[in-house]
Amino acid sequence: MxxxxxxxxxxxxxxxxxxxxxxxxxxxxxxxxxxxxxxxxxxxxxxxxxxxxxxxxxxxxxxxxxxxxxxxxxxxxxxxxxxxxxxxxxxxxxxxxxxxxxxxxxxxxxxxxxxxxxxxxxxxxxxxxxxxxxxxxxxxxxxxxxxxxxxxxxxxxxxxxxxxxxxxxxxxxxxxxAFPDRETMQQIVAVHFPDIERRLVHEALEIFFQLRDVSQLKKKPSTSELIDWLKLLLADRIDPAVLAQQDPSSAMPPLYGALLKNEQDVHMLQRLAFLARRESR
Structure with missing residues (x-):
């Protein structure tokens, strides 16, 4: 057994x-x-x-x-x-x-x-x-x-x-x-979404792991929140190209409410995005 x-x-x-x-x-x-x-x-x-x-x-x-x-x-x-x-x-x-x-x-x-x-x-x-x-x-x-x-x-x-x-x-x-690494996370996503477009998974994981790398986050997004976010991306038919243009340090990801769960993290990322856009001018 x-x-x-x-x-x-x-x-x-x-x-x-x-x-x-x-x-x-x-x-x-x-x-x-x-x-x-x-x-x-x-x-x-x-x-x-x-x-x-x-x-x-x-x-x-x-x-x-x-x-x-x-x-x-x-x-x-x-x-x-x-x-x-x-x-x-x-x-x-x-x-x-x-x-x-x-x-x-x-x-x-x-x-x-x-x-x-x-x-x-x-x-x-x-x-x-x-x-x-x-x-x-x-x-x-x-x-x-x-x-x-x-x-x-x-x-x-x-x-x-x-x-x-x-x-x-x-x-x-x-x-x-331990929190899954990128390879394990891809396997987990494949279990939940066997027919999902590979590019969408790639771009979503890029944003997801970049968010988790933001040290000031009070609550880092988890595996279950990634699955919810992907479900919403599929339901809204978000183009992977839209995600490819996203950078958590300069813009808020689409449907971010599935990933971020408190107002402090949302406000902090919005401030970072504002500062990044300001510096790029």
Whole structure:
């Protein structure tokens, strides 16, 4: 059982090695990288390539580790007891299974995505140490011990917004998705737009990488934003010759709203374009 990438996902040799190493070691795979580099999509493609169901746990700032195990709805049980509902005699009716529980009880080995773990409180990763290591946990309300029937392939993503605890990192296999170079980016574009004109791709990538080289940018455009931009260029039938005349230091690229995501970057590039035009007179 090896991951070799898919037709829809261009995986580097290092990334494929990391996925397969994590599967072999039966350790969580911790994936870091810039937003938009395909971290979340990786879990979907690994599940598809290995023929496993995918369970998604999207972490928010308010998410607690306990929610991944289960949640006990004491309020509903109290309300039902007041109404004389017979369901109240079985506490299991008020326990909602979390994604970890669902992955543990699955008869088929699954892929569990814990997405953007760095959004949660700093204690969140530590609270999952035992569950991810031993693949078991206790349900205190019923006295059950839930143990994994099949050890899931756990993929954890992080945007590096905060440092993760050392004890958590020791239990993971780590891989950083470096931003794609031009050759890899051309392969990614070809997956999304197999019939796209080569010259359009060439000129678009010229502008894209020049923008990323502007050191003052607060948010550099990502892979997903390049794909959106190309989709718009195709929809508006932008001539590659128009892009060939563009220079981010002297003019704003067409449909730049797909690439630039905050007003500071837009204003900064507009100032650079104005100064460049002024100097060329």
């Amino acid at each position: 090896r991951f070799e990438g898919t037709e829809r996902y261009v995986a580097t040799d290092d990334l494929k090695m990391a996925v397969n190493a994590a599967v072999t070691l039966q350790r969580p795979l911790l994936i870091k990288g810039e937003p938009g580099t395909g971290k979340t999509l990786l879990a979907e493609e690994v599940a598809d390539a290995l023929g496993m169901p995918l369970l998604r746990w999207h972490v928010k700032s308010t998410t607690k580790a306990q929610q991944g195990l289960y949640e006990y709805d004491a309020v509903s049980r109290l309300r039902d007891s007041q109404l004389g509902d017979e369901r109240v005699h079985d506490i299991g009716n008020y326990i909602r299974k979390g994604m970890l529980w669902q992955a543990f009880e699955s008869e088929q080995r699954s892929v569990l995505l814990i997405d953007e773990i760095d959004k949660a409180d700093i204690e969140f990763p530590n609270d999952l140490l035992t569950e991810l290591d031993k693949m078991e946990f206790d349900v205190y309300e019923t006295g059950e011990r839930i143990q994994a029937k099949q050890r899931p392939v756990v993929i954890i993503t992080s945007n590096n917004e905060k440092e993760l605890p050392d004890a958590f990192l020791r239990r993971c296999f780590f891989h950083y998705i």
